[in-house]
Amino acid sequence: MSLRHALLGALADQPRSGYELLKHFEQSLAYAWPASHSQIYPELGRLLSEQLIEQTAAGARGSKTYALTDTGLAEVRRWLRETEPDRRVRNDALLRMFFLWLLEPDEAREHLERERAYWQGILAKLREIEAKPPGQTRKERAFRLSLEGGIRMVESRAHWLDWAVDQRI
Amino acid sequence: MSLRHALLGALADQPRSGYELLKHFEQSLAYAWPASHSQIYPELGRLLSEQLIEQTAAGARGSKTYALTDTGLAEVRRWLRETEPDRRVRNDALLRMFFLWLLEPDEAREHLERERAYWQGILAKLREIEAKPPGQTRKERAFRLSLEGGIRMVESRAHWLDWAVDQRI
């Protein structure tokens, strides 16, 4: 149940509405834990009923702002400290590579080129975020750590594909 | 529905029983698409009823060997050619990094060290597989491509964590 802890963690940062959380997921957390509005809103309802979060404001167009409760903060920290990270990775794009030999060599090469272009695009986006001057709070340093991790992973994909398109397959 | 195509792809390689497919998933495909027996067996049943695979032998202890049919082969190839890879990545371990600032600095550092040790272990395993002399079929070259991709991704994680444990957080 990473989604609920991702939500709690995002609210530990600052109070946010469902919609703001959704945008935050799209921008910041998308490469670590993508989530859609149809998952976020019901989960917020559950977190509210369990008193891990509380509604602190209501805004225009029915927006509701939530803040983390003490119990909620304790729960994220418990999750971080006591539960083992799920290190399994599902990677459709990598899976396909195992089966490239089922395509004609030209098609396989085109496939690799498309993947390369995609990841180069993502890399450029991440580098833009990186270019902004960093703050010096612990929160900001943790974010930079994660961002650096994301960049390195995407970079290794892009470099690998650079190498791969030149292989005979 | 990557699982069914992963199964079809594995059977395109050679006929295999459910149990052999399970072991193949554990050893080879685990870093791209982990799957458990409780998912594999029912899916094989569905593939059989759709005639994408056929049972070609029955062995000891009720084991059943399946082979890809022509329709099945056409379906993997269609999947590779016509469907867009799902490039979303769920990464619990990376998600947690965003929230490290909620722990005490010492705890955060320990967390990073544990992650580093884990990925270094995986890297060592992959390098062992890499060390075996490669064959020269297209199938084998596609496998080497994927293996190299896996190694680079795990390597980038390990190097990142090497860097991260030395950061102030």
Place this chain on the structure above:
DNA sequence: CGAGGCATGTAAGTTGTTACATGATTAG
């Protein structure tokens, strides 16, 4: 006044996990 973005929600269906369940064969 219309288009686009803001803002929330529900429902049906699919996929994946954990636990339950059974039995055969082999190596020590």
Place this chain on the structure above:
DNA sequence: CTAATCATGTAACAACTTACATGCCTCG
């Protein structure tokens, strides 16, 4: 003879996706 591994399956539950559904507000 007994523990480990081989070998297959089902069931209940949890998580995730896609589609349906509604209405507000602001900018041009």
